[in-house]
Amino acid sequence: xxxxxxxxxxxxxxxxxxxxxxxxxxxxxxxxxxxxxxxxxxxxxxxxxxxxxxxxxxxxxxxxxxxxxxxxxxxxxxxxxxxxxxxxxxxxxxxxxxxxxxxxxxxxxxxxxxxxxxxxxxxxxxxxxxxxxxxxxxxxxxxxxxxxxxxxxxxxxxxxxxxxxxxxxxxxxxxxxxxxxxxxxxxxxxxxxxxxxxxxxxxxxxxxxxxxxxxxxxxxxxxxxxxxxxxxxxxxxxxxxxxxxxxxxxxxxxxxxxxxxxxxxxxxxxxxxxxxxxxxxxxxxxxxxxxxxxxxxxxxxxxxxxxxxxxxxxxxxxxxxxxxxxxxxxxxxxxxxxxxxxxxxxxxxxxxxxxxxxxxxxxxxxxxxxxxxxxxxxxxxxxxxxxxxxxxxxxxxxxxxxxxxxxxxxxxxxxxxxxxxxxxxxxxxxxxxxxxxxxxxxxxxxx
Numbered sequence: 250x251x252x253x254x255x256x257x258x259x260x261x262x263x264x265x266x267x268x269x270x271x272x273x274x275x276x277x278x279x280x281x282x283x284x285x286x287x288x289x290x291x292x293x294x295x296x297x298x299x300x301x302x303x304x305x306x307x308x309x310x311x312x313x314x315x316x317x318x319x320x321x322x323x324x325x326x327x328x329x330x331x332x333x334x335x336x337x338x339x340x341x342x343x344x345x346x347x348x349x350x351x352x353x354x355x356x357x358x359x360x361x362x363x364x365x366x367x368x369x370x371x372x373x374x375x376x377x378x379x380x381x382x383x384x385x386x387x388x389x390x391x392x393x394x395x396x397x398x399x400x401x402x403x404x405x406x407x408x409x410x411x412x413x414x415x416x417x418x419x420x421x422x423x424x425x426x427x428x429x430x431x432x433x434x435x436x437x438x439x440x441x442x443x444x445x446x447x448x449x450x451x452x453x454x455x456x457x458x459x460x461x462x463x464x465x466x467x468x469x470x471x472x473x474x475x476x477x478x479x480x481x482x483x484x485x486x487x488x489x490x491x492x493x494x495x496x497x498x499x500x501x502x503x504x505x506x507x508x509x510x511x512x513x514x515x516x517x518x519x520x521x522x523x524x525x526x527x528x529x530x531x532x533x534x535x536x537x538x539x540x541x542x543x544x545x546x547x548x549x550x551x552x553x554x555x556x557x558x559x560x561x562x563x564x565x566x567x568x569x570x571x572x573x574x575x576x577x578x579x580x581x582x583x584x585x586x587x588x589x590x591x592x593x594x595x596x597x598x599x600x601x602x603x604x605x606x607x608x609x610x611x612x613x614x615x616x617x618x619x620x621x622x623x624x625x626x627x628x629x630x631x632x633x634x635x636x637x638x639x640x641x642x643x644x645x646x647x648x649x650x651x652x653x654x655x656x657x658x659x660x661x662x663x664x665x666x667x668x669x670x671x672x673x674x675x676x677x678x679x680x681x682x683x684x685x686x687x688x689x690x691x692x693x694x695x696x
Contacts, residue, residue, distance in 0.1 A: 375403075387431045441464060565672065
């Protein structure tokens with residue numbers, strides 16, 4: 250082991266874990282694994298327990314096998330489960346076989362639940378206080394708790410069978426009479442709890458709504474089997490928002506930090522969506538070919554095609570973004586689709602009218618000041634553009650707001666209604682609306 254490696258490992262071990270994680274993330278996997286292998290055991294475990302650590306499974310795989318087993322045995326249960334989800338099958342099986350039996354059983358229980366559920370992110374390290382304890386005895390339990398306990402600020406009073414009696418805070422315990430029964434501490438309201446199969450987004454809402462430090466996870470009998478802490482929720486929100494942002498940008502979620510994603514993986518994640526959008530845009534070309542004769546008669550209409558298409562796509566993307574976020578926050582349910590439609594349709598008409606007036610004024614100014622000659626029927630052209638913008642923006646708003654509902658109803662992620670996808674949909678329909686209105690208004694003159 251080189252002196253430089255030893256010194257760097259010691260320096261990172263003495264740093265704040267978050268700073269050490271940043272330094273590890275900046276290193277190639279092999280170099281980072283060597284640093285972790287050279288580091289003090291407790292410091293290395295602390296780094297693996299940090300949510301910001303990138304490529305933890307790859308790092309574990311690059312660390313010598315015996316040291317990797319020791320590190321996995323020391324990290325918190327929820328982080329351990331997350332690492333094993335990302336390990337290759339054979340590597341994971343080898344490492345799991347060397348873990349202590351109790352740790353292995355606990356890991357199996359956590360891996361049973363999908364990562365998008367309360368059971369998938371919960372930790373089994375929590376403070377249980379027997380219901381027959383006094384406040385003083387409860388404080389003794391807190392003082393004697395191991396350093397690995399996820400949080401000491403949320404405490405759970407349980408009966409002899411482990412059933413949840415109530416949840417109390419450390420503040421409640423510290424300020425109570427030492428001789429009082431622990432069951433008398435805190436509020437008399439029924440404590441909130443979740444089942445392990447509860448979707449994580451519901452847990453997020455509950456913790457946010459009731460300002461909880463952690464949410465206890467109970468089985469069908471009411472026995473406490475774990476907790477979901479607020480930092481687990483924050484980590485899940487960051488990961489979920491990253492996936493949704495990437496979906497809305499028109500690509501498959503990377504599943505890894507940008508710089509940690511290989512060139513081939515980046516191509517694979519982006520090419521599929523780009524090809525799908527390209528094929529969809531071919532419908533736009535087909536629509537223009539259908540109206541070829543109209544374009545030959547009134548070439549001036551082609552000048553406004555980019556304006557028409559972008560306005561409809563923009564209004565649709567706005568509506569889609571608003572509805573996806575409202576669905577994610579629980580502000581809207583599937584049954585609210587008709588209320589959204591009744592709201593977006595008139596909104597789209599008004600927004601389209603605003604853009605239509607601006608477009609008509611623009612044509613008038615250009616014609617009157619000699620900036621461009623739209624011909625003797627320029628007033629009809631202005632009316633065509635104004636009316637088309639009303640129709641296209643209204644349709645874009647309505648289509649953009651309904652698409653997330655349709656996707657969720659079909660079981661897909663509403664974030665799949667990416668802005669490029671909505672824009673493509675509105676492009677095709679926008680051309681049909683534009684030329685249909687033009688045919689009505691300009692028939693007998695330009696058409």
